Structure formats: structure tokens, C-alpha cells
Amino acid sequence: MRTLLVYASRYGSTRLIGEWIIERLGFVAEIKDVKKAPAPSAYELVIIGSGVYSEGVLPEINAYIDKYLDVLEEKQVVLYAVCMDVEGVYLKGKIWGGWAYLLPVIKKFKNPPLHAGLLHGEINPAKLSQDDYQRLLSFYNKVLRRQVDKVPYKTMLNKQEAWTFAEKILWRLKKR
Numbered sequence: 227m228r229t230l231l232v233y234a235s236r237y238g239s240t241r242l243i244g245e246w247i248i249e250r251l252g253f254v255a256e257i258k259d260v261k262k263a264p265a266p267s268a269y270e271l272v273i274i275g276s277g278v279y280s281e282g283v284l285p286e287i288n289a290y291i292d293k294y295l296d297v298l299e300e301k302q303v304v305l306y307a308v309c310m311d312v313e314g315v316y317l318k319g320k321i322w323g324g325w326a327y328l329l330p331v332i333k334k335f336k337n338p339p340l341h342a343g344l345l346h347g348e349i350n351p352a353k354l355s356q357d358d359y360q361r362l363l364s365f366y367n368k369v370l371r372r373q374v375d376k377v378p379y380k381t382m383l384n385k386q387e388a389w390t391f392a393e394k395i396l397w398r399l400k401k402r
């Protein structure tokens with residue numbers, strides 16, 4: 227199946243997860259940074275992934291989808307977002323985190339995507355830009371009220387989770 231995986235990633239986890247998904251799918255695929263990604267016209271399956279920053283996917287992934295929405299509506303589309311809070315929480319009448327990150331992207335489509343999901347990422351302070359480091363530090367202290375002076379390393383990257391996600395894609399493709 228002609229497959230394109232387009233990702234937006236600041237620190238590599240969305241790309242790595244994309245590689246794991248493709249490995250499990252077993253299709254020959256092109257894996258492209260959204261900044262250099264081709265139009266999706268020549269592909270049957272288009273998988274689109276983004277890291278989550280400040281409660282949403284990266285703007286360049288929204289821009290790609292908006293640009294090619296008409297073409298994408300005719301493809302098998304899979305969406306995934308990579309973040310720390312895959313579960314989300316209900317607070318004061320609103321859902322924060324989890325599906326709230328991906329739902330605005332799903333809602334762009336008239337034809338519902340074949341599959342979509344949230345996958346666990348990582349925070350590696352050694353990789354972060356100074357701005358992102360400071361943003362996180364202030365989030366931990368002001369929002370989570372943790373009183374930390376360093377951003378801790380935390381990885382929840384999980385190859386099995388990515389493979390299970392890919393297996394669901396295979397299953398849904400077989401059913402269509």
C-alpha cells in the first residue's frame with residue numbers, strides 16, 4: 227500500500243514513533259518532516275503525526291492538513307499526537323489534555339479518519355531549547371505547583387504502544 231507518514235516534531239519523538247508504526251505495518255513508506263512533505267496525492271494511506279505543545283498539535287501540521295484537506299478526504303488517513311498527558315482530565319466543565327489535543331484536528335475531516343490516537347512521548351531536558359526549558363519549568367512550578375528548579379528527564383516512549391497502534395490500522399484497513 228503506497229504510504230506516506232508526515233510528522234511535525236521538535237525533539238524527535240514523533241518521528242521515532244512514526245518509524246515504529248511503519249516498521250509494524252510492514253509497508254514500504256516515505257517518512258517526511260512536514261516542512262518538506264510532498265502533497266498526499268500519490269499515496270493511498272497517509273499517516274499524520276505531531277508532537278503536542280501548549281495544549282495542541284504543532285501549527286505546521288494544521289497548515290499541512292488545511293492545505294491538502296480535499297485530497298486527504300479521499301485517502302485513508304491516520305492521525306496521531308505525541309504527548310505526556312494521553313489520558314486528559316475533566317475539570318470545571320472542560321476536558322484538558324488527551325483527546326482534547328487531537329479532536330480539533332479530527333473535526334477538520336468530513337470523512338472520519340481511519341484511525342487516530344494519542345501516544346506517549348518524552349521530555350529530555352538535555353535536548354530542549356532554552357525557551358522550551360523555561361516554559362516547562364514555569365509550567366511545573368506555577369500550574370502543577372511542584373517547586374522544582376530543574377526539568378526532570380521523563381520518557382514514556384513505548385514501542386509496544388506504537389506497534390499496537392499500527393496493528394489497529396492494519397485491522398481497520400482489512401475491514402474496509
Ligand SMILES: Cc1cc2nc3c(=O)[nH]c(=O)nc-3n(C[C@H](O)[C@H](O)[C@H](O)COP(=O)(O)O)c2cc1C
Pocket residue numbers: 234235236237238239240241276277278279280281282308309310311312323346347348349354358359361362
Ligand atoms: C514547551 C513544551 C510544552 C509541552 N506541552 C505539552 C502539553 O500541553 N501537553 C502534553 O501532554 N505534553 C506537552 N509537552 C510534551 C511533549 O508533547 C513531548 O515532549 C513530546 O514527546 C514532544 O514530541 P516531539 O519530540 O516529537 O516534538 C510539552 C513539551 C514542551 C517542551
